[in-house]
Amino acid sequence: MESTLGQRVPTKKKEIRGVGGMAFTELWERFSFYGLQSILAFYLLYELSEGGLALPAAAAAGITGAYGGSVYLGQLLGAWAGERLISPRSMVLGGGIVIALGHITLAVAPGFLGLSIGLVMIIFGTGALKTNITSIVGFILDAEPAAKKDAGFSYFYMAINTGAVLGPLTTGFAQNQWGFHFGFGLAALGMIIALIQYVYSSRFLPVRASQVTRPLSASSRRKATAIALVSLAIVAAASATGLLKAERLSTIVTIACLIAAATYFTAILRSTKVNAFERQRIRSYLPLFLASSLYFGLLFAKFTAISLLVNDRVDLTVGNWSFPVGWITMISSASGVAMLPVAAAIWKRMGPRQPKAGTKFAIGLVHIGLGFAYILLISVAHHGSSIPFVYIVIFMFIMGSSEIFVGPIGLSLATQIAPKAFTAQMVAINFLTLALGSSLSGLLGQYFTAVSNDAYFLTIALGAVIAGLSLFAVRKPIHQGLYAGIEE
Template sequence: MAFAELWERFSFYGLQSILAFYLLDALSEGGLGLPAAAAVGITGAYGGAVYLAQLLGAWAGERLVSPHALVLGGGIVIALGHTVLAVAPGLLGLGIGLVLIVLGTGALKTNITSIVGFILASESAAKKDAGFSYFYMAINTGAVLGPLTTGLAQNQWGFHVGFGLAAVGMVIALIQYVRSARFLPARASEVINPLPAATLRKALCIAVAALAVITLAALSGLLKAERLSMIVTVGTLITSAVYFTLILRSENVTTLERRRVSSYIPLFLSSALYFGLLFAKFTAISLLVKSRVDLSIGDWSFPVGWITMISSASGVAMLPVGAAIWKKMGARQPKAATKFAIGLVQIGLGFAFILVISALFDGTTIPFAYIVVFMFIMGSSEIFVGPIGLSLATQIAPKAFTAQMVAINFLTLALGSSLSGLLGQYFTAVSNNTYFLSLALGAVAAGLCLYAFRRPIHRSLYAGIGS
């Protein structure tokens, strides 16, 4: 399970690290030569669509197909998607490859986590923690190795070789997965809550209708690259509103549970904003690197795909530090809204730092070392938001909607990804200094506002469960 998940994360982060540059680079440089607004729109929409697809995959793994089958099928589709990207040129190959990867990741990601839970279901709490620690280590390993190797391959042999690496790794992982399938618990091959026949027919009709609408929109020109991030953002907001409405209006939710979920809404929005700023490394910062950063180190050029790895690696490195600090502080540690506020202020200060650097080197290239510092400030801020949001969602979830609250937490990533595409398009419309000033002020203001209202939020957020 861990090896398959490693290659899924390798796929996602490796592709994200070079996607914008592939879209931006001229045809003579091996890219597609798209306008900047279109390039960041596609990049942001791709990230958002991957997270949205995971919600559909989680539902399918519970109601339609067994988790085991979905993980196997999802891995095959991911490998096919990367193969298409590796061998098929032009926008058509890009579109087919990205859609396959989105669908495959949606099928694999949540269901492989469910299977790990099935495997460890009868183990002690200590063994469960150890098992999930190995699994999470695989996630982090893939998140770092993806940009590291994909970026190097792209730098040495071109984009298509970089795209193909994940296909090779996923095929190897699938071979091991199939050989190990006999050790999986029976529950992994069962549909836990299958849809009744009548409901299944209704679901299929809805799916066919949705596919028809998407096809018509594509043929009519509504799904232009520049609009994709906005479309995914609106879709994510609608999905989030439906989830919150479903929970808050349910008769199975108590008054205290409803109060906790309501107080989570400002944190949901704050988290989405935070991830929109963090994922700007895939969009606006890619544009900055492309146009203004000197990546030369002597006779060697630093791979562009490694830029995002600096942020991811700093986040991974700081996670055990953050965990140790929270453990040592115990009950004295800041509560969720305070941590979110700190994360927003820190990432805002990161944009303030790059604003100063941009102004100092106005009209000239920015030395690479300053981008490294900026990426470390951004990546290390994630300890205040990412793991805290996931933990909070499990703490405050109503008993009848535990899975749905975890899904809502993942929607902050989907919304942040698509928002990063919109922020990237904003980058193309204003000066660099105006952009960085806007994001710095916005992030710090949002963090301070959240901090100012932390006490009433916490009173409702932890009502009935303590802190």
């Protein structure tokens, strides 16, 4: 097989380079995304004298959750465009450029207007990039058995979490030393590195990555353009009339995510291009979709409710030094990075004997529920006083380590059970669990502002553990349908 440089590259080595290139691209893209995400809530909360925007806590939680949800919701549009309009390879490149411009806007444009423009650009850019780069990895690993796919996606997910560690580590330090806009600038730099990495490694991608698999007809293109223009007009009108208040954003995005999910599932299940086995797998995936959405709502609470807790009750002072707020969320991702290689090795070694997806999801929910039970005990023990940050460090480690049972498994599962006619859409539906989780985290953050800390953590801990145990109880019928027609 010929490379673009005319050199003969063995197919297996080219596949390894392709996955590695996409992993490193994703590492730097996540560096920029989580670098921003780690300090966003604090930028909204901090006083003007501290370089922030001084918004109320409920508004800050609503914006943070809605932003995260919109980023993932936009990936539905990106997945569709990558299959009907522009090749996945080109979508990733164009999306990366828009993301970089969005971060640069945040770095140089002050105030709420600069924030709004920058976040909107990142939403659209990430929508174009994220599902398409995951689809490309799926193309590369297409011929591998399920166990190797799980291992491959676990390494890909490790790259994601590595970026999620390095981003907050550097932007959090920059924000702590020189202010928020320096942190935003570092996030922009990370995205520029991602673009350079992608351009270099894209020559090792399979031909399928450069193809539009289901191109639209001319009439359908005109219809899609009209729908896009009407949608933009509706959003602009809602914004101008004050309907898009900060406190409502998470609710609006949650409703939009639920509508999108219902539309996608209905379209796939009713399609004549889906056979009986594929339809059975999609129906069995529904409870896992809901479980994953709930899980990510709890995990992403680190950007909303836990950020509010840190801002109000956690003592970040270590001697004469202040622990950067952006480093708090980094701990969660760092624990995921530490555990993922271990999990990947275990899944690979166990092969077909490893727990199936429903069991892993159930373990993840119980795991994170126990994490919230732990922070409940800490909150009760330090009632009326500051919480030492070492306890938050332990809590974030518990949260992050639970992700090995849900995140990479969901990515792999989406590519395994996807109907042949809806491969990109199934990847997008998997990311829709992140959209619902993010917007749910905004609602949970607003709930955090309305009740006592102890009541909040008790509710979350019980809800997660009960949900996990319930899923475990019905895992066998779920698995029978989930793997129907698939040789494992």
